[in-house]
Amino acid sequence: MNINAHRYQGRFFEWLVIISCLLCVQSGSIILAQNPDLFPCGTPVTKDPWRQQYLLHQLKFRTPAGELLQIPLKIHLVGSDEGHGFYSYLKLMSALCQLNNDYLDAGIQFFIFEDIDYIYNSAWNNHETVLEGADMMFRNNDPRAINCYIASSAAGNCGYNLPYAGVILAKSCVSGHTWAHELGHNLSLQHPFLGWEGKTYSYDNPTPKTVTYDYTLFKDSLITDTTIIDTAYVELVDGSNCTSAADRICDTPPDYLSSRWQCDENSKSTVLQKDFNGEEFYSDGTLFMSYSSDECQTRFTPGEIDLMRATILHKKTFLLDVMPPVYKEVADVNQLGFPSHEEEVPFDKVSLHWEPVAGAVKYVVQVSLNKSFTRIKYQGITDTSVITFGLKTPRAYYWRVFAFGRTDYCSSASPRGQFVAIDPVSTNSPGNDVVHFHLHRGSDGRMTLRIAPFHAYRLTIDQYTVTGDCTSHPICVHPKSTEQTVKLSSIPGLNIVVAKNSQQQLIFKKIYFNQ
Ligand SMILES: [Zn+2]
Incomplete structure (x- = not known):
């Protein structure tokens, strides 16, 4: 946990301002939802002086193309006070895989900075206001990375980005492109429909030349209760005002839709819109920064990519201070080891082994x-190619393994293995020596009795038929x-195997059926 107390105090008043803005925006009804209960994005429109400078003097902010920018993300997983409900590691890997795919064309790749931070706090996990989310961020942020929190609630949104603090995602919205969208905000992007947040477009009404929106300008002095209304030009289809209208990025075409919307087969909106010149258009659903549904979204525009890269190289340069890991792909686990197919193992101490793969730093095992x-009974994480755990019930199980590297979070499952977890009979015997037995049927159908290492005394093993014949x-x-x-002998029918200790006390008895 990293707390920058000095920064916390210094930023606190700033935050009150930003938060008050956020609350205005929310109450202004950013409605949406792939999860119908959640607003899609709680990120407010903010005026950033650096961004203004960038838009006015883009040539000064030219960034070298082709250079891969590796950006540290500090991941905070939030659970209950008792430590339940954390977002699963395997789902996190899948989401990071999607996120990095979304940023491939931008030449930006994210990596997990240091250890994942697990926060045990039910109140923060279910926070209902952005104020509580900001408090969580201030107390836990690491100033060396972009901080990303995954909690059960993101103050009623799918996610939001607080400038200077970080991103919070609701667990139900981590898959898909919400993470890409919120990190887009973190790297200076705004909605292509900027100014329309909280408004409902209607073709039947005249389209205005400008729209106003709530914007509480951050100043050096404390403002806690002032709402500042700002004005945005409404973008024209002909592009003539694209440098001053909406997000002020010219290759994001006009879009007036600020509720979640479905696209057609051409990834366009089904809602026809017209600008104030009367020119008609449909919104582009391919943009991550729009409110189209996940299925439509595929890209950032070149103009958006330039702005994000410039933000990293000219504004948030601290993100490049962290030495990134070597960018490397990791192969999937393709060979399981022990137990071999359908082998019997004691259910209370299962040990699984597989072939390690080069570059893997974490393995996730599912049973x-x-x-x-779909009926997972055990899921474990290890940084070696072996894991040991106990199961509750003796029966047959399937298992598989995923491998992850320091920069490669995409993994397919290994081939599927199977083992039979059995109840190893154990008996306390004189001298407190415990002997473990289990019966194993080999591939040839022959039964074997396996006896774990023991120390105190000699055993005698007898095998009987069910009629009592030895x-x-x-x-x-x-x-x-x-x-x-x-x-054991291969006598068809029911068999009984019995083990006695040196005092002729029965310490193991098992009835089984022989083919
Ligand atoms: Zn947004």
């Missing part, structure tokens, strides 16, 4: 009741520090 892995002479097993196996 499921079904082949489709099928073999008793087998004597001496203490040994390694696992021992006893091959």
Whole structure:
């Protein structure tokens, strides 16, 4: 947890201003939703002097093309006070994979900065106001990275970005392109429909030349209750006012739609709009910064990309101070090791091994009741190619492994394995020595009794048919520090295997069926 107390105090008053703006914007009804209960984005329109300078003097902010910019993200996962409900590591990897795909054309790739921060705080996890979200950020932010929080609630939004603080995403909105959208805000982008937030466009009404919107300008002095109304030009189809209208980026065409909308097969809006010259158009749904649905969105425009790269190289240069990891792809795990197919293992201590892959720094292991892995009974993370855990129920399970690198968060599942978790009978015996047994059926159908290492005394093993006939002479097993196996006779029908200690006390009995 990183707290920059000095900065916290210094920024606090600034935040009151920004927050009051946020609340205005929200109450102004940014309606939307792929999750119908949530606003799509709670990010306010803000006036950023650096951005104004950029838009006026873009030539001064030229950035070298082709250079990959690797940006640190400090990930904060928020759960309950008791430590429940954290966003799953595997889903986080999938979301980061999507995020980096979304930023490939921009030449920007994000990496996880240092360890993931797990925050145990039910109030922050379910925060209902941006003020609480800001408090969480101030107390936990790391000033060396873009801070991203994933919580159950993002103050009623799918996500929001607070300038100078970071991004918060609601768990139900992490997949898809919301993260790309909010980081776009963090890197100076605004909605292509800027000025229309909270308004409902109607073709039947005359389109205005300008729209006004709530904007509380941040000044050096404290303003807690002042709402400043600003004016934006409404963008024309012919592009003649694109440098001064809406987001002031000319290759994002006019868009007046500020509620979540579905696109047609050409990724255009189905809502026809017209500018104040009477020229008609449909909105471009491919843009991440629009409010089109996730299925429509595929891109940032070159103008947006230039602005984001310039923000990193000229404004938020601290993001380049962190030494990035070597950019490297990691192969999927393609070979599982132990247990081999359908092998029996004690259910209370399952140990899984697989072939490590070069460059992998984390593996996620899933154990499921079904082949489709929709009934997960165990999910674990490890940085080695082995993991040991206990299961609650003896039965057959499927397992698979995902591999992740320091910059590669995309992984397909390994081939599927299967093992049989059995109940190893254990008995306390004189001398407090505990002996573990389990029966194993080999691929040839023969049964074997496996005896874990034991130390105190000699065992005798007998095998009977169900009628009580002894099928073999008793087998004597001496203490040994390694696992021992006893091959059993192949007598069809029900069999009973019995183990006794040196005092002839029964310490194991199992009935099984032989083919
Ligand atoms: Zn937004």
